[in-house]
C-alpha cells in the first residue's frame with residue numbers, strides 16, 4: 001500500500017522534500033553515514049530541468065576500501081550469513097514491504113534523479129519490490145545439503161554464502177538494477193557494497209535511510225559508496241577482499257572491471273550494452289507492430305540496453321511500415337518527467353544528449369538516410385537534456401547501425417527471406433535481446449532460437465520476467481545473467497564432501 005500520491009511538478013512527499021534538502025548526501029558504510037576523507041563531493045542534476053538537486057560525497061579508494069572492510073566484517077560477525085534461511089527471507093520481505101509502503105517516495109526520487117517519466121519510475125520501484133520477494137521465496141526452496149548417490153562413496157554438496165560482494169551499476173535503471181544485484185546476493189547470505197552511477201545515486205541512498213530507520217539489516221550488510229567511476233568504481237573493482245563482483249554498464253568499462261577482478265581471481269558477472277534487432281515479417285498487423293516498436297525505442301528515451309535499435313523489415317511491407325513508424329514517432333509527446341502528458345522525458349545528461357546527436361551526424365556522414373530528422377528537443381520552461389526521436393536507414397555497416405547509441409534512434413533496413421533476416425540480426429558484436437514479429441508462431445520460434453543472443457522475444461520487445469534467465473553474450477555480457485534461479489546459485493558457494501566407503 002502506498003502512503004503518498006504521485007507528485008505534481010512542484011510537490012514532493014514531505015519525506016522526499018526533507019531528503020532533497022539534505023546539504024550533503026553521504027555514503028552509507030557499516031550502518032553509518034560517512035564523508036570522503038578528502039572532503040570531496042560532486043553535484044547531481046535533474047536531467048529534465050538541468051538544475052542541481054543534490055551534493056553527494058565523492059569517495060576515494062581508501063574510503064571505498066573501508067566500506068569493503070565493513071562488509072567483510074559484517075559477513076563474519078553480524079549474524080547475517082549464519083541466520084536461518086527463513087528468517088533472512090523474512091527480512092528481505094520486510095525490505096520489500098518498506099519500499100512498497102513508500103513506492104511513490106522512491107519513484108519521486110528516481111524520476112527526479114534520472115529524468116524517467118514518473119509512471120515508468122513507479123514501474124521500476126515495483127520491479128525492485130518483486131525482485132526482493134522473488135529471491136526471498138526462492139532462497140527457501142534451495143537444497144542447501146544435497147546428497148549425491150555414488151557407488152562406494154558417501155557424498156554430498158553443501159551451499160554457503162561467499163562473503164562480501166561488489167556491485168557497480170549504471171544510471172538508466174538505478175533502483176531496478178540495484179534490486180537485481182542486491183536481492184540474490186542478500187538472499188544467499190552475502191554482504192554487499194553497491195556503487196551507483198555518479199549521475200543517479202539518490203534512490204540507493206534513500207533505501208539506506210529506510211533500512212537504517214527501520215533497522216532492516218545488521219550494520220555493514222548493505223553499504224552504498226558514492227563517487228566517480230574512475231575512483232570509487234575502480235576501487236570497488238580492484239578490491240581483493242570481495243568474493244563476487246557484478247558490473248552493469250558499458251562494454252568498455254566492463255572490460256576494465258573484469259580485468260581488475262580477474263587479477264584477483266574474483267568471479268565477475270558483466271551485464272553490458274546491446275544493439276538489439278527486431279525482425280518484422282510481412283504478415284504482421286502493420287500499425288500495431290509499428291506502435292510496439294515506437295513504444296520500445298522511446299521507452300526511457302531509448303536508454304535501454306536490450307532495446308530494439310535495428311528494425312529489419314521484410315521488403316514488401318518496408319515502405320508502409322516505415323510510413324507508420326514515422327507518423328507515430330512524430331506524435332510522441334516529449335516533456336518534463338513529472339508532466340502528466342509526457343511520453344518521453346530527457347536523456348540523463350548533456351554528454352548523453354551530445355552522444356545521441358553526434359551519432360545522427362556520424363550516421364549521415366557514413367551514408368545513412370535521415371528518415372526522421374530527430375535533433376535536440378525543447379520543453380517550455382525547462383532547460384533539460386531533451387532529444388527528439390529519429391530514424392536512420394541504409395547499409396547496416398553504418399556506424400549508427402553497428403554501435404550502441406543509447407537514445408531514441410532506430411536504424412531501418414529491409415530483408416527478403418527468413419534466412420537473411422536472421423543473418424542481419426546476428427551480424428553484430430553484441431548479443432543481448434532480439435525480437436521476431438509474425439503471425440506464424442512456428443516461424444517465430446524458429447527465428448527466436450536462431451538468434452545469437454541471450455534473449456529472443458516473440459511479438460514483443462524488452463520482455464524481462466522473474467524466473468527466466470536474462471543475460472547477454474559477446475559485447476553484451478558474460479558470467480551468467482540475472483533474475484533467475486541460476487542467479488541465486490551464483491551467490492552460493494558449493495563445497496563437495498566425499499567419504500570413500
Ligand code: NAD
Nearest residue numbers: 169170171196197229233234249250253271272273274305
Ligand atoms: P558506464 O560503463 O559508463 O558506467 C557504469 C558504472 O561504472 C557507473 O557506476 C560508473 O561510475 C562506473 N565506472 C565508470 N568508470 C569506471 C571504472 N574505470 N572502473 C569501475 N567503474 C567505473 O555505463 P553507463 O553509461 O552508466 O550506462 C550505460 C551502459 O550500460 C550501456 O552500455 C547499457 O547498454 C549498459 N546497460 C546494460 C544493462 C544489462 O542488463 N545488460 C542494463 C543497463 C545498462
